[in-house]
Amino acid sequence: MATNLSSSANRHDAHATTEQGAGWSTKRIAITALLCAVAAICTLFLEFPILPGVTFLKYDPSAIIALIAGFAFGPATGVVVSVVSYLPHIATQSGIYGMVMAIIATLSLVLPASLVYRRNTTFRGALLGMGVGAVVCLACCIAANLVITPIYMHAPTQVVIDMIVPALLPFNVIKIVINCVVCALVYKPITKALGN
Numbered sequence: 001m002a003t004n005l006s007s008s009a010n011r012h013d014a015h016a017t018t019e020q021g022a023g024w025s026t027k028r029i030a031i032t033a034l035l036c037a038v039a040a041i042c043t044l045f046l047e048f049p050i051l052p053g054v055t056f057l058k059y060d061p062s063a064i065i066a067l068i069a070g071f072a073f074g075p076a077t078g079v080v081v082s083v084v085s086y087l088p089h090i091a092t093q094s095g096i097y098g099m100v101m102a103i104i105a106t107l108s109l110v111l112p113a114s115l116v117y118r119r120n121t122t123f124r125g126a127l128l129g130m131g132v133g134a135v136v137c138l139a140c141c142i143a144a145n146l147v148i149t150p151i152y153m154h155a156p157t158q159v160v161i162d163m164i165v166p167a168l169l170p171f172n173v174i175k176i177v178i179n180c181v182v183c184a185l186v187y188k189p190i191t192k193a194l195g196n
Contacts, residue, residue, distance in 0.1 A: 039065040039085030070114030108140035130180040
């Protein structure tokens with residue numbers, strides 16, 4: 001499996017620079033746009049609570065798409081998918097708050113994971129990358145909640161601090177675990193379906 005992952009990444013990288021030097025090929029741009037669209041659909045229509053009694057914290061599988069993009073095409077593509085797919089949140093009930101929080105949560109997982117994987121394009125490298133990304137993501141999510149959520153909820157910071165152990169921590173841990181496990185399971189078949 002390690003060899004397959006490495007070969008897949010190498011094929012992506014080679015195609016991404018074909019005829020365009022260090023730029024993006026037409027295929028890479030098209031697939032990135034497709035991944036952005038799929039991630040946007042996930043975040044807009046597949047949101048649901050995963051923690052009983054905490055309905056305002058909702059999970060969606062868009063970060064899985066961003067992780068796949070980061071592993072298959074590199075950190076830059078992962079960043080694009082992590083950001084662009086959440087822009088439609090501005091027009092939803094969560095507004096700019098939901099958009100910013102979603103971008104922070106996804107970017108802090110995808111960027112470290114794809115940077116580590118770029119240096120070690122094996123299944124072990126992917127697992128290590130997701131492990132590093134998970135730690136960074138959890139820290140960033142808690143920090144972002146402490147800074148942004150009091151503004152959004154018009155509530156004292158202490159209210160958010162009191163939510164860390166019973167709600168924020170378990171929600172983010174569950175979310176990160178789901179994203180990483182599913183990505184590890186589907187990465188290989190999805191990259192094959194994309195023509196690799």
